[in-house]
Amino acid sequence: MEQTSISEADGYRLGAVLDSLFSFIGIFAVDGTFLEVNRRPLDLAGLRREDAIGKRIWDSFWLSHSPDQQDVLRAAFRRAAKGDTVRLDLTIRADADQIVAIDGTLVPLLDESGQVTAIIGSAADVSDRETILKQLEQEKDFAENLVEMAPVIVLVLDKDGKITHANPHFEQLTGYSIAEIHGKDWFTTFLPERERERVERVFRQALSGRPSRGNTNAILTRDGREIEVEWHDQAIRDETGRPVSLLAVGQDVSERLAAQAAMAASEARLKEAQRIAGLGNWELDLRTGALHWSEEIFRLFELDASVFTPSYEAFLDVVHEDDRALVDAAYNRSLTDRMPYEVIHRLRMPDGRIKYVHERGVTDFSDDGTPLRSAGTVLDITEQRLAENALKEAERRSADLVAELKTTVATMARRDRERVLLNQMLEMLMSCVRGEDALDVVHAFSKRIFRGRYGAISIHGDPGSGELRGVRWWGRDTLDVDMRAALADSSHAACPANEATAPSGFHERCRGCNPKNLVCVPLVCDGDTFGALVVEPSPGDRDDGPRSVGARNDGARNDEARNDRELAVAVAEALSLALSNVEMRRRLERESTKDPLTQVYNRRFFLDTVAEAMAQNAKDGTRFAVHVLDLDDFKAVNDRFGHPCGDTLIEMVAQRLTATIRSGDTVARLGGDEFAILERLGSGLRDDAASLAKRILRQVGQPFHLSGHQVRVGASIGIALAPEHGVDADVLLRSADLALYKVKSEGRRGFRFFESEMDEEVRSRRAFEADLMAALSRGELELHYQPIVAASTREPVSFEALVRWNHPGAGLLSPDRFIPIAEDTGLIVPIGRWILRKACSDAMSWPAHIKVAVNISPVQFRTGDIVDVVASALRETGLEPGRLELEITESVLLQKYDWDFSLLHRLRDLGVAVVLDDFGTGYSSLGYLKEFRFSKIKIDRSFVAEVSGAGDSGAIVCAVAGLARTMGIDTTAEGIETEEQLQLLRVAGCTQMQGYLFAKPRPVGALDFKTTGIRRRHRATA
Structure with missing residues (x-):
């Protein structure tokens, strides 16, 4: 094969370009000979250009350190000469014998016939990458060890919910081995049946890209125990971004939840104990001025906790104006002396009533003497104080009366013996409480005072009523007299019972005495005669008895009789005063025990x-x-x-x-x-x-x-x-x-x-309340949704959120089982916040035209922060305000002294719809429509149930729907169960419908956003 040559000028220009590119790039003949190479690798190796050009690369300085690397490069060039692109990793030697890792590629150049004419080689220095990879490998090992050793559960579930990985802590916690659980279905193997549907729903949501934080559910151990675990879930995705599995990290929170439930139950018991005892507690942070009052203090002060902000100044305003300086001085003196304090003072109620309280307090100080925190208690002692005041008044009046009676005795008693006896009688009488005890004293001392020369009778009854009940007589004979008749005409203090003054037949019933010798003096209490003191001469002095030798003359005897009558009158007057005082004391004591x-x-x-x-x-x-x-x-x-x-x-x-x-x-x-x-x-x-x-x-x-x-x-x-x-x-x-x-x-x-079973029921309720306190943190609450449909099309326009409780022992509970308890205990506030946020979050995945309706409890309105709660839920979930409907019942409006209609206006200003629920069941529904324009009226199901009957419900529904239509307000009829009701309500003018005819409440995953109800079923069968 003929080698390709490059001219010197072309080579210069090409080298200049190559020098500006890449860490290493060269042009080779098919046999590996350098035709061109850039400047950077030559500089790294300390070579000149002529040291490389014309030489095979595997014979060069760079690879002389390793025959193995030379063999790798030869093999790569043979493949490239055949037309393959080859990827290879090499180590080469740089200057100062430094070994450098490179990532290289050989790319063949082909002519028009497809023959390889040259090979281009490029490489990058990846020494740093190798270091990083080693570091990452070490970090990976560390992370894996950390996961394996961490005191939390780490699970990996595939997209079907099967376990692909679990760490040793899961083994320790559940008693299962890793080999046993690998590949097992998480939901059916490790979850109680009541938890499965909810947890699987959370699992699907996390896989779809919505991480779950803080969800709690129970898991089963090998021995059947249940452990409460709090989970944080995150989807694991492949290189395309598709979720393929779920990483779940869980922590055992059983002890924490049990402690929280115990604490909540303890707090509830403490509140109940404080309520019964009338004892409240307070705490004042002296660094910030923040004052906290317990519920009982608000109740004791008769103030509304939802609108009243406690402060020290506000507290002094409640204190009686005459006691404020006293209370303020006692508290400030305790700060100076660094000693506890206590003070009894009065409170003035909003309606002007006075209460008495016993306040105790103590302050904590820093090491340098700075007061940090004051805390104390306030005890209602109103009843006790009123009783004490009444008794003190009675004792004062008794003392005054005793002094007066002693003065009277000094003038009326002629002998020292009589004065001593009368004083003893009066002092004993003052210590008596009950009328019968007082009369016993009268009987005993009357006998002693008149002993020797006289016999005495005290005829008594009920003080204040004049009802005479009996006769007592000390003497030789028995006197059987009806004193009602004897005293009926007695208008003067002394009433000698003689023929002229005694009623007919009076003397005939007196055996052994002559009635004309009797001295009869009424005993009077508060203007009513309740008895009499009757004095009759002793046998030796009777007019009709035999005269003894040396008897006194008639004149002396008459003087003594006159004096004795005067003494009897004086004694009777003193007794009347004393017994009146006893009755007054009894009355004051009764008043101190009155509401x-x-x-x-x-x-x-x-x-x-x-x-x-x-x-x-x-x-x-x-x-x-x-x-x-x-x-x-x-x-x-x-x-x-x-x-x-x-x-x-x-x-x-x-x-x-x-x-x-x-x-x-x-x-x-x-x-x-x-x-x-x-x-x-x-x-x-x-x-x-x-x-x-x-x-x-x-x-x-x-x-x-x-x-x-x-x-x-x-x-x-x-x-x-x-x-x-x-x-x-x-x-x-x-x-x-x-x-x-x-x-x-x-x-x-x-x-x-x-x-007796009621005791157990109360204990069960207390346990139920404790379970409810923990239900929210354990993730046992869930929302079901019931559609509200358009009357004309049956298309859903919104879904009402209805809370359910997956109770650990009782199963799925409807709201009527636990919401009243939540409202009684105040738990409805955090539960209501959760419902609102969860409903808004769920609605985010619905079609954009579907709204969500959430019920708001009266208790939530009384907290005063409902507007902030709604705004926060919308902000956190991203739900458009126009898609949220807030339903309030007339019971909220009945309590509007706790708030005003500005709250409703502020809610509407957020952009949400405010709906009046259960319309027609209260007192003034029409009046509320004048004060606030509701977005919708929901007609109570009680009218719907009777709309087809003979009563007035149909007329009422028509009137309400017509009124709403005039005002531009939608009307929703609740509780529709039959087609007949639907047609009647549609004719009546209701614009929306809700009820079992269309659908029962369902979990969010089972909702149908298409046409609902009978009409759809007809279409499906057509």
Whole structure:
């Protein structure tokens, strides 16, 4: 083969070009002889151009270091001479004997006949690449070792969900070996059945390019245990970008979730304990000024946590104006002295009422003495303080009266013995509490004062009522007198019972005495006669008795009788004053145990009364029942008409309860809208208790008239019988509370007796609440969607998001099983945020014209940040605001004292639609339409269910649809189940439909965005 030659000029120009290109490039004859080479490799080797030109490359300086590399190059040139392009890796020697790695290519040049005329060789210095590759290999080994040794689960799943790799930690955690799990289906082998559908859905989403972060689910171990694992998933893609497998990294969070659930349960118990005790706690960060109040402090101060921002200045505003300086000084003195403080002070409620609280606090300081944090408690002592004040007032008045009576005694008693006895009687009388004890004192001392010359009678009854109940007589004979008749005409202090003043027949019933010798003085309390002091001369001084030798003359005897009558009158007056004071003390004590709003008894007195009844039961077996009652729908009335009307309603209920019970029963207000009744039972026991409960339900269920409005509320009653349902007051009240809770959980407006199973139900509820607290972090909640279709085409226009709970033990739960509990506990706030964000995220994969509807709880509105929550969900998911519909029920609007309609306007300003749900079930739906233009009205399913009946539901639906059409508002009819309902509602003017006729709620992966319902099925069979 003839070699190709290159002229010197051409070679110069070509060399200049080649020198500007590549690390190494040369032109060779087919036998490997250099025809041309660029400057750079020559410089690297320290050679001149003539040292290479005309020589074969394998005989050159560059390859002299290795015969093996020469053989490789010869073989490559033989292949290139046959027309093949050859790729090869070589090592060559550079200047200073440095060995350099090169990546080379030989490309044959062909003439018109296809013969190889020359070979072009190019190469690049890849020494650095080799170093990098070695480094990468080392890093790869390190990473693999790290993965193998890491205390987390590392799994690789292929696109079908089969395991292709697992690290040793997975073995340790589950008890399975790597050999056992390789190639196994992840979902059926390692997931509880309840988790599979949800986890597979997350798996598919991650494979499609949406990484999953923080999802939690249970996995099964070899021995059947369940472990909660938090996962972070990422798709693995091939060189074309197509996902081929999934990398899943998981961490065992079982202990963390259990601790969180335990903490949440503990916090719930603490809140309940604080509520019962009336004890709140607070914490003040002195560096930032941020003040935190517990729920009980907000309740105690009667402030709304959703709109009130705590601060030290705001706290002082709540303190009674006369106590602010005292409280502020006590706190600041504790900062100076670095000592705990406590102070009792008053609070002024929003309606002007006064409460008393006992506040304690302590402050933490830094090493240099800087105050950092203050914390403390506030205890409601209002009832205790009112009782103390009442008793102090009674004691003051008693002391004043004793002093007055002692002065009276000094003037009315003629002998020292009489003064001493009267003073002793009065002092003992002042220490008496109960009327019968006081009268015992009267009897005992009357006998002693008049002993020797007189006999005495105290005829007594119930102070304040004038009801005389009996006669007591000390003397030789028995006096059988009806004092009602004797005292009926007694208008003066001293009433000698003689023929002139005594009613007819009075003396005939006095055996052994002459009525004209009796001195009869009424005992009066608060203007009512409740008894009498009757004095009759001793036998030796009686007018009709035999005269003894040396008897005194008539004049002396008359003087003594007159003086003794005066003494009897004075004693009776003193006794009346003393007994009036005893009654006053009793009344003040009763008032200290009364509820200030309703004037029925308070919790403290009620518990004491139950304790007394239990003691009586232990003595004689007397049976009784405790009824605990609270009002149904009271909050809605309070919210709608305001707290003053709510207080009026509570007063009216107390009056009805008092009128319903029998004499001897006790009504008490336990707090808020909760009352208790102690009922003395006859032989009927349960029948008696049930009869009273029915009467209460009937009375409370009657309409109340408030501020010109007729209002109805119901009642729920729990009943506990003594002693079988409790052996002390607290246990008995708790048993009745549990029965009340059972009534409320079953729909309210009824009564139940306590049953032992209720204890277990409450424990189960507490466990259910703890599970719900952990459900969100464990990823147990999921959304199903029900379509809302256009009435004319049945095409879906939006899907309503409905939350479901995959409960670990109970399976898939509908929202009515757990949302009320979430609202009671406040968990609806984080759950609501999750629902909103998840719904917006799911809707991103739907057709652009399909909207998503999300229900907003009243509790979420009360937090005040609903606008920020919605804006954040839209921003994070990228959903267009116009595709989001927020559904609020009329219960939200009923609580608008917690917020105002500006919230709705701010939501609408975001671009979202605001929908009024369950229209027609509340009080003022039409009024709300005047205050805010809703985007849509959803007519409650109760009207839809009856639209084809004989009632007025059809007319109501037509009216609502017509009104909405006039206002330019869409109407959605809920709960459609039959074709007849559909046609009637369409004729009525409803623009959208929702119900089982079209589809039940389904997971997001099972949604159909095409025509829905019966019409589509007809088309499919046509």
